[in-house]
Amino acid sequence: MLKSTAPPSGCVPRTIGPLYGGDVSGPSDRSRVSRLPDATIARLPLYLRSLAQLQADRTVVVSSEDLADSAGVNASQVRKDLSFLGPVGTRGLGYDVDSLRSKIEVELGLTEELGVVIIGYGNLGRALAGYRGFGARGFRVVALVDDDPAVRAVAPDPLPIHPLSELGRLAQEYALAIALVATPASAAQDVADAVVAAGIRSILNFAPATLNVPADVTVRKVDLAVELQILSYFRQRRPGATVG
Amino acid sequence: MLKSTAPPSGCVPRTIGPLYGGDVSGPSDRSRVSRLPDATIARLPLYLRSLAQLQADRTVVVSSEDLADSAGVNASQVRKDLSFLGPVGTRGLGYDVDSLRSKIEVELGLTEELGVVIIGYGNLGRALAGYRGFGARGFRVVALVDDDPAVRAVAPDPLPIHPLSELGRLAQEYALAIALVATPASAAQDVADAVVAAGIRSILNFAPATLNVPADVTVRKVDLAVELQILSYFRQRRPGATVG
DNA sequence: GCATGTGAATAGATTCACAGCG
DNA sequence: CGCTGTGAATCTATTCACATGC
Numbered sequence: 357m358l359k360s361t362a363p364p365s366g367c368v369p370r371t372i373g374p375l376y377g378g379d380v381s382g383p384s385d386r387s388r389v390s391r392l393p394d395a396t397i398a399r400l401p402l403y404l405r406s407l408a409q410l411q412a413d414r415t416v417v418v419s420s421e422d423l424a425d426s427a428g429v430n431a432s433q434v435r436k437d438l439s440f441l442g443p444v445g446t447r448g449l450g451y452d453v454d455s456l457r458s459k460i461e462v463e464l465g466l467t468e469e470l471g472v473v474i475i476g477y478g479n480l481g482r483a484l485a486g487y488r489g490f491g492a493r494g495f496r497v498v499a500l501v502d503d504d505p506a507v508r509a510v511a512p513d514p515l516p517i518h519p520l521s522e523l524g525r526l527a528q529e530y531a532l533a534i535a536l537v538a539t540p541a542s543a544a545q546d547v548a549d550a551v552v553a554a555g556i557r558s559i560l561n562f563a564p565a566t567l568n569v570p571a572d573v574t575v576r577k578v579d580l581a582v583e584l585q586i587l588s589y590f591r592q593r594r595p596g597a598t599v600g
Numbered sequence: 601m602l603k604s605t606a607p608p609s610g611c612v613p614r615t616i617g618p619l620y621g622g623d624v625s626g627p628s629d630r631s632r633v634s635r636l637p638d639a640t641i642a643r644l645p646l647y648l649r650s651l652a653q654l655q656a657d658r659t660v661v662v663s664s665e666d667l668a669d670s671a672g673v674n675a676s677q678v679r680k681d682l683s684f685l686g687p688v689g690t691r692g693l694g695y696d697v698d699s700l701r702s703k704i705e706v707e708l709g710l711t712e713e714l715g716v717v718i719i720g721y722g723n724l725g726r727a728l729a730g731y732r733g734f735g736a737r738g739f740r741v742v743a744l745v746d747d748d749p750a751v752r753a754v755a756p757d758p759l760p761i762h763p764l765s766e767l768g769r770l771a772q773e774y775a776l777a778i779a780l781v782a783t784p785a786s787a788a789q790d791v792a793d794a795v796v797a798a799g800i801r802s803i804l805n806f807a808p809a810t811l812n813v814p815a816d817v818t819v820r821k822v823d824l825a826v827e828l829q830i831l832s833y834f835r836q837r838r839p840g841a842t843v844g
Numbered sequence: 845g846c847a848t849g850t851g852a853a854t855a856g857a858t859t860c861a862c863a864g865c866g
Numbered sequence: 867c868g869c870t871g872t873g874a875a876t877c878t879a880t881t882c883a884c885a886t887g888c
Binding site: 419420421435436438439443444445446447448449450451 | 867868869870871872
Binding site: 391392398406428463464465466470479480482484486487492493494557558559560565566576579581583584585586587588589590 | 646710714730737812820828829831835
């Protein structure tokens with residue numbers, strides 16, 4: 357799939373799938389058994405979310421149809437996705453909520469808590485740091501980085517804010533697994549380089565910039581403006597746009 | 601594609617494509633000429649971003665290969681995508697940066713400024729309100745909504761914060777085009793119902809919940825935990841996870 | 845000559861429809 | 867009987883390879 361010629365510079369990671377919305381640039385060498393289809397991987401977290409809700413409601417068993425409704429997808433999609441995890445349901449009955457949840461968590465590698473560093477402590481970085489949903493789902497923000505001394509001086513958070521130069525040390529000390537890049541676009545590539553140099557190989561990029569990273573680094577991106585522009589397209593093509 | 605039987609309740613909008621990352625639930629009736637493939641629609645904003653950069657650098661013409669590098673996709677993908685806009689390049693030369701940018705903007709409906717309302721003025725809502733990137737790309741936050749009187753009392757923003765009950769009026773007054781839902785999951789469906797009732801038909805949902813909306817409403821979602829869990833999957837399947 | 849634009853080929857994802865099994 | 871699990875069919879997207887035209 358990937359031509360064996362070396363990529364030009366910086367090594368643009370292969371965008372694994374396509375598709376409208378975030379995309380994955382994953383460990384690009386598919387020779388390794390990458391068991392699940394990419395589309396399935398992206399949906400497992402949705403099922404997990406629904407299962408957690410069901411669990412909270414004391415529901416013991418769920419059918420593919422109910423799970424599908426709850427996750428906003430098609431029932432045969434649910435069955436196909438879950439079938440990749442092995443035989444995980446009971447015919448005639450449905451899926452056991454608890455055990456399915458565990459199976460998905462194992463599949464996603466959510467068995468240990470993963471350390472997260474937030475790089476860029478502006479508006480968005482602060483909001484991310486304050487986000488309550490991390491702990492509940494197996495992630496913990498353990499370090500903050502910003503290269504602007506003025507930003508570091510404010511330090512309104514329980515966690516100290518470090519300069520980028522300390523990222524390598526932080527990565528070792530806290531076993532950082534994931535970096536959230538919340539810097540301006542202009543700084544994003546330098547930050548990504550530092551992240552890679554620090555040995556962190558999972559990046560969630562909020563900066564509106566394309567990151568060039570080695571092939572063994574996974575990047576997912578979240579770009580607000582891109583999302584809005586996609587919405588704009590559908591808006592424009594609507595029958596009668598009345599209000600907006 | 602959509603079975604003609606009426607959906608159960610609330611009408612789950614069809615998730616138009618799949619794919620790992622945000623997905624679209626768009627105006628589901630494809631009978632109308634929805635010219636571009638969904639995957640293309642999702643990439644046009646990326647090209648736009650690259651083109652803006654090139655324009656800033658005073659680059660006049662760009663080849664599909666350079667544009668592809670800059671956007672992080674494949675060159676033939678770029679050519680295929682752009683070919684849907686009509687003949688937009690010059691053989692032997694490349695694409696004119698200015699005119700290509702305009703063409704894409706027109707295609708995405710970015711010719712008029714679109715009014716955005718942020719619903720839920722917690723951590724994330726405030727960060728979104730403070731985000732500088734809106735204006736630069738044709739969107740403007742013109743209203744804020746939060747149903748918690750305590751939150752409204754703080755009002756640290758130039759814009760006043762309204763109760764949800766005023767959304768209908770705000771939608772009319774400001775011709776709101778897009779709603780950003782940044783509430784807790786528990787409130788998200790009620791908010792979505794109010795958004796729909798107010799006549800707004802584009803939603804960007806940050807709440808970790810599936811929204812049920814009528815078929816003519818487009819929803820895109822951004823879920824931080826989902827992104828992290830996807831990263832976790834790839835992390836787990838890596839050869840030798842050293843640091844993290 | 846060179847890079848676009850495009851039909852054809854391939855790969856991947858979704859949906860269907862039903863066999864299999866509790 | 868009911869619901870899972872799955873092969874087959876379909877649909878969509880990506881990539882290739884080359885004809886086309888500046």
